[in-house]
Amino acid sequence: DAKTTQPNSMESNEEEPVHLPCNHSTISGTDYIHWYRQLPSQGPEYVIHGLTSNVNNRMASLAIAEDRKSSTLILHRATLRDAAVYYCILRGDFFGNEKLTFGTGTRLTIIP
Amino acid sequence: GAVVSQHPSWVICKSGTSVKIECRSLDFQATTMFWYRQFPKQSLMLMATSNEGSKATYEQGVEKDKFLINHASLTLSTLTVTSAHPEDSSFYICSAPARVPGELFFGEGSRLTVL
Numbered sequence: 001d002a003k004t005t006q007p008n009s010m011e012s013n014e015e016e017p018v019h020l021p022c023n024h025s026t027i028s029g030t031d032y033i034h035w036y037r038q039l040p041s042q043g044p045e046y047v048i049h050g051l052t053s054n055v056n057n058r059m060a061s062l063a064i065a066e067d068r069k070s071s072t073l074i075l076h077r078a079t080l081r082d083a084a085v086y087y088c089i090l091r092g093d094f095f096g097n098e099k100l101t102f103g104t105g106t107r108l109t110i111i112p
Numbered sequence: 113g114a115v116v117s118q119h120p121s122w123v124i125c126k127s128g129t130s131v132k133i134e135c136r137s138l139d140f141q142a143t144t145m146f147w148y149r150q151f152p153k154q155s156l157m158l159m160a161t162s163n164e165g166s167k168a169t170y171e172q173g174v175e176k177d178k179f180l181i182n183h184a185s186l187t188l189s190t191l192t193v194t195s196a197h198p199e200d201s202s203f204y205i206c207s208a209p210a211r212v213p214g215e216l217f218f219g220e221g222s223r224l225t226v227l
Contacts, residue, residue, distance in 0.1 A: 032214050043116075043205045043218030044156070087155070091214045098209040099146050100216060102156040 022088030118219035135206030
């Protein structure tokens with residue numbers, strides 16, 4: 001699977017938007033971009049994923065660059081409960097490829 | 113609510129003993145489950161893929177005789193850490209594929225401490 005690069009940590013003020021960047025310059029045409037987050041002492045949880053177009057769901061938005069070499073996870077209004085490690089993961093689209101390879105992620109701290 | 117449940121959530125054992133961790137899919141069937149391990153301040157490392165009715169597939173460097181995986185039913189996979197040692201102390205997390213390709217449901221994790 002292609003590699004992703006994320007900042008080790010970020011801080012944001014509560015109730016403000018947060019933009020979490022991810023670089024994936026070696027992404028292939030069939031790689032999906034997935035975002036998961038892991039709250040302290042818990043298993044990860046799915047946030048969002050996309051291929052080429054920007055995506056929105058109740059948790060976040062995913063903005064994908066036109067060349068697909070980078071993406072940004074957007075939390076529109078951060079709360080203290082959003083403090084977590086956020087992982088940007090690429091997954092090749094082929095039959096039976098369900099497993100995910102986690103990188104180091106970005107530790108997001110929310111300042112009250 | 114949780115759709116993948118792990119038990120126990122934490123366990124402390126003596127060195128040399130074996131520990132079994134269960135991973136259950138709730139209200140759905142999972143022919144495949146994944147086991148991850150996470151050391152403090154580190155990311156998740158995939159250990160193995162559990163396949164219902166067949167042998168597990170282990171990642172490179174993971175000892176299959178040390179980490180026994182059994183996927184006897186469509187809703188249960190177990191990981192047994194045999195002859196545990198302090199270096200096996202870690203956070204073990206299982207996951208199962210959701211209906212959406214690429215989306216995984218993760219369990220709450222099981223924290224193992226070997227004394």
